[in-house]
Amino acid sequence: MGFLIRTAITAVAFYIAANMVTGLYFPSLANLIIAAIIFGLVNAVIRPIVATLSLPLTVLTLGLFTLVVNALMLGLTALLMPGMRITSFGTAFLAALIIWVVSWLANKLIGDRASAT
Known part of the structure; x- marks a missing residue:
């Protein structure tokens, strides 16, 4: 159940980001939901490896390099998701x-209920 809630939160976050940022495109709502699932899998499998390898840069930049890692994971999601398009870094x-x-705000509002189920 927690995975479904986190995926729904990510899908809403994708929708908001697509409406706020020019250059981020999803052809349909179904693609947006599938992209949220792929993004969750990328963050679960690949992000820990990239975060570990980039740890020296993250420490050197006092954690700001984490934002670059997040952007890279979003770009990887766009490469894996047909129809999703990101125009630039x-x-x-x-x-x-x-x-x-x-996602942070939604998780703060929901609390640990999403991860407890």
């Missing part, structure tokens, strides 16, 4: 920042 960076903020 700047678009991916800004969209990843918006997705992070929306």
Whole structure:
């Protein structure tokens, strides 16, 4: 149940980011939901490896490089998701920042209920 809630939160965050950032496109609502699932899988499987390898840069930049890692994971999701398009790294960076903020706010409002089920 927690996976479904997190996927729904990510889908809403994608929708908000697509409406706020020019250069982030989803052809349909179904593609947006599938992209949220792929993004969750990318963050679960690939992000820990990239975060570990980039740990020296993350420490050197006092954690700010994490935003670059998030943008890279969003770009990877766009490569894996047919129809999803990101026009530039700047678009991916800004969209990843918006997705992070929306997800953080939603998780704060929901609390640990999403991960407890």
